[in-house]
Amino acid sequence: NVLETVTDTILYGDSLIYTFTNPAVFSVTGANQIKSFTSIAGDTIPANDTCYLTVFNYPFISAFPYNQDFETSNFFWTNGGSGSSWEWGAPADTIINLAASGSKAWKTNLDGDYNTGELSWVESPCFDFSGLMKPVVNLSIWYETANGAYARIQYSLNEGTTWQTVGAMGDSPNWYNSANGWAGSSGTWINARRTSPELAGLASVKFRLQ
DSSP, X not given: OOOOOOOXXXXXXXOOOOOOSSXXXXXXXXXXXXXXXXXXXXXXXXXXXXXXXXXXXXXXXXXXXXXXXXXXXXXXXXXXXXXXXXEEEOOOSXXXXXXXXXXXXXXXXTTSOOOTTOEEEEEOOEEOOTTOSSOEEEEEEOOBOOTTOXXXXXXXXXXXXXXXXXXXXXXXXXXXXXXXXXXXXXXXXEEEEEEOGGGTTOSOBEEEEO
């Protein structure tokens, strides 16, 4: 616990940015819970004095090869975007009804279809490729899309502020079957693999399947 005294006066409707002299250290991988509250003599409404915040500390991956089948957890891959239906667990849909290996996978709606109009993704932790001369992106994917929908792999070099697409149609076997990405039906799990020299030597890379 950190206890510090603020001597400034905050008027009604105003705000204050305060920097603690004893900053918190978030060394635990995963969720770190923050509870902040004030203690003022004569305060008659203590119910509005406390706020909570969750800060996630994601692992930084620098040991390769990195292999992940998501069998025992989501391993800090997270879903996001607009109207996201992405779930981690055992697929139980009528078409995509099993994982590539074991019993777990990431899927849009484990037991049904993705949402109409959703623009969503599954995002990775950060990777350190500073010691690699020829990084390779290799994944198992089963896609079943309709109405112009598609999936593609993107990468970010600024922790998710901007994204660029990894490769283009026909770069390698099973790498995108349309100009936008994977579209239509693969019919089953397929292996998609692409050498990505544009990522060689980079110290902070994130991926997302969008």
